[in-house]
Structure formats: C-alpha cells, structure tokens
Amino acid sequence: MNSTLIIAALLLILLSLAYQIGWSKSRTISSSKQEKLHSRPVYHGALVAIWALVPALLILGLWVLLGDTATRQFIMAQLPQEIVTEGGSGLVTAIQRVRSIASGFGVAGEIQPFEQAAADALRYFTFITFMVVIAAAAGTGLLALLYARRRIRARLRARNEVETVLRIGLIACSAVAILTTLGIVASLLTEAIRFFSFINPLSFFFGTVWNPRFATVGTGGEGDYGLLPLLWGTIMVSAIAMLVAVPVGLMSAVYLSQYASKRVRDIVKPIIEVLAGIPTIVYGFFALVTVGPFLSQLGGFIGIEIRATSALTAGLVMGIMIIPFISSLSEDILQQVPRAMRDGSLGLGATQSETIRRVLLPAALPGIVGAFLLAVSRAIGETMIVVLAAGNSPVLRANPAEPISTVTVTIVNQLTGDTDFAGPQSLVAFALGLTLFAMTLLLNVAALFIVRKYREQYE
Structure with missing residues (x-):
C-alpha cells in the first residue's frame, strides 16, 4: 500500500477516535453529574483531537526533515569504501543508482553485486524505519489522547484552548504568506544587485536601446x-x-x-x-x-x-x-x-x-x-x-x-x-x-x- 495512504489513514483514524472520545466523555460528565459544562461537547472533542494530532504530526514532520539524510547515510554505509572516499559525482551517481534499484525503476547498464546488495538492504531499512515512524506517531498520538481525556472536567475551558490553537494557526498561515513575499523580494533584490555590479543602474533605467549580447563577462561585449x-x-x-x-x-x-x-x-x-x-x-x-x-x-x-x-x-x-x-x-x-x-x-x-x-x-x-x-x-x-x-x-x-x-x-x-x-x-x-x-x-x-x-x- 502507498505510504501516503497509510499516513493519511492513521491520521484520520486518530483524529476521529480522539474527537469521539472527548465528545463522549464531556456528554457523560454533563448528564451524570448534572453539572453545566463551561464549553460545549464539540469543543471538548476538538481539544482532544488537537492533542492527539499534534504529536503525531511532529513525529512525521521530523521524519520528513531528517529521513532523506538518514537514508543517504545508510546507503553510503553499504557502498564500497573507495566510492565513498572518492566522493563527487561518482558518489552521487552510485547513491542514485541504489535508490532506483531499490524502488524498482531499474538503471541503465549492468547492476553490480554491491549495488544489488545495497538496494536490498535499503528496501529493508526503508520498511523498518517506516514502520517505526508509524508506530511512534500512533503511540505518541494515543498517549496524548489519554492525557487530554483525563483533563476533561466540567469547568475545563475547552473552547478557549481550541480558539487559541486556531488563532495560532491563522497567525502561522499569515506569517507564511508574509515570509514568502519577503523571500521573493529578497531573492530578486540580491540578484538585481549582482546585475548592477555589471551594468550601471542609470544606463539600465534610462537607456533607450535593448540589445543584450551573450558574450564573455569582462570583455566589454555585454x-x-x-x-x-x-x-x-x-x-x-x-x-x-x-x-x-x-x-x-x-x-x-x-x-x-x-x-x-x-x-x-x-x-x-x-x-x-x-x-x-x-x-x-x-x-x-x-x-x-x-x-x-x-x-x-x-x-x-x-x-x-x-x-x-x-x-x-x-x-x-x-x-x-x-x-x-x-x-x-x-x-x-x-x-x-x-x-x-x-x-x-x-x-x-x-x-x-x-x-x-x-x-x-x-x-x-x-x-x-x-x-x-x-x-x-x-x-x-x-x-x-x-x-x-x-x-x-x-x-x-x-x-x-x-x-x-x-x-x-x-x-x-x-x-x-x-x-x-x-x-x-x-x-x-x-x-x-x-x-x-x-x-x-x-x-x-x-x-x-x-x-x-x-x-x-x-x-
């Protein structure tokens, strides 16, 4: 099965289970003790779902950030020492060939024995690490779920906590848009300054002739x-x-x-x-x-x-x-x-x-x-x-x-x-x-x- 579908199924199951548990417990407290809840059951369910989802997403996010580096280091450990020592394009090609063989796409030319062995080891390593990551995400999510369930009380301000999380999420989304704009401006400005080190800004902004010639830099034929x-x-x-x-x-x-x-x-x-x-x-x-x-x-x-x-x-x-x-x-x-x-x-x-x-x-x-x-x-x-x-x-x-x-x-x-x-x-x-x-x-x-x-x- 596709790993993306497994991750999506895990998160959906965890989310729905946490919401249902939080919602049910809040309803039970409200009906058994005849005590008025500070927040509606829907907020208790949402709060438990957030508690269960965030740790799982953090585990998966860490693997996304560090997984490629770990996989690369594992492949290098399986290659002959002379290839690793040489480095450069030869090492990059060897790593790519092992990845291609392991994924089943195949490679051009004859497959060397060490490449096949490294690809087999990589497949096993990928399967084991994926299962460990899934188990860690599910385990941390369940532990957080149980902790959040124990916090549910009649006077728990679940609505306030959920709204705080939503506000932080909205601020993060706004920050992404602003930082993206700043990144675009910074990249344009940096490269434009490099351009103006070759061409006079006055000649650029007030020039009436556009005729760039692809010549060697510094020869005067720009x-x-x-x-x-x-x-x-x-x-x-x-x-x-x-x-x-x-x-x-x-x-x-x-x-x-x-x-x-x-x-x-x-x-x-x-x-x-x-x-x-x-x-x-x-x-x-x-x-x-x-x-x-x-x-x-x-x-x-x-x-x-x-x-x-x-x-x-x-x-x-x-x-x-x-x-x-x-x-x-x-x-x-x-x-x-x-x-x-x-x-x-x-x-x-x-x-x-x-x-x-x-x-x-x-x-x-x-x-x-x-x-x-x-x-x-x-x-x-x-x-x-x-x-x-x-x-x-x-x-x-x-x-x-x-x-x-x-x-x-x-x-x-x-x-x-x-x-x-x-x-x-x-x-x-x-x-x-x-x-x-x-x-x-x-x-x-x-x-x-x-x-x-x-x-x-x-x-």
Missing part, C-alpha cells in the same frame, strides 16, 4: 540594457487593454446590477466570468492565429498597415481577458450602494439613467477606481499573451500597430535556455522582475489608498 523600450511596450499594451476592458466591463456591470432581471443576471454573469477561467496560453494562441491576422486584413482593407503580431493585437486580447475582472468587481461595488439612495433619487423625479450617472457611479467611484487599478496591475504582469502576440521587438516606437516587447516577454527570453546566472545576460531578468514587482506594488497600494481615503460610509 551589450545594452536600456529599460525604456520594454517599459514603454508594457505601458502601451496595458493601456490598450484597459481601453478595451474598462468601458465593456463597466457597462456590463451597470447593466447586470441595474437593468437586468434576476433570471438574465444568473445566466449572463457566469458566461462573462467563464472568460476568467480560460488559460492565458489559450488567449495567446487565439491572438496569434485569429485576432492578429484579422487585424492585419482589416488594416489592409482600410489602407493602414497593421502587423499581425503587434501591441494592438496583444492589448486587444488582453483587454478581453480582463473584462470579467472589472465587470465582477464593479458589479459587486454597485450592488453595495444603499438602495435608499436609488429610491431617493427616483422619488425626486430622476430617471434611471440619471440615477446611475449622478448617484450610483459617484457613490461607487472609489471602489470602481480601485478595481481599475487592480486590473492594470493584472495587465502589466501578463506574460503568455504578449509572448505570442506582441512580436518580441524591443524597440522604442509609438505606433501600436508595430511589434513591441514587454518586461515579461524579456524575462522569459533571458531565462530561456542554458543559463548559469553568472553574467548580466541572465541576471537582468531579476532586475526586470524587481521593476515589475515595484510597478504592480505601487498600483495595488494606490488602489487601496484611493478606496480607503475616498470611500463614503452610508448608514
């Missing part, structure tokens, strides 16, 4: 790393996308919240939100094979040259992708405007369109602006659509019908292939990522500031 063509391409594509998404999304939200019947809203809104579930690579393919050629033919028909892969193609399709984002957020914001304001406006003789323009939209404007800024940050960070449809031409130009390149496209290009992260050609991706992170962070902060500063509170 190339030009001007950010402005990429930054302008990113802004251009995002602006086109917002010109498409903002009016369509906002008008859709107004229609669904003010004009559409409940039946129509229940049908139309899920259809619009289906666009949000389509993978971006599908949008990119759609832009490449359908929208781009169509715009090129349309431009030829009206006498304007429009390239099939251009900022216009990428921005148009990206705007379609962002429509459900703006529509859904704006509709929710419009729905939150108090109905008394609408009724008051209509009661004073205003038409429905006047009520929307002069009452609802001004009242919901801070939230709508916040939704727009969040949509802009989504557009700036988009990758697959611009990779396939923008044309990948890092040239500073104002014509949206010409190919351009964006920050995200360039990051993909610089990290594609065999990169050693030793020169500016690959390290520039981290500087670009840090720039993109700063842009989206500023937009999100601006959105939150606008929503909090200008939001009106209605009773």
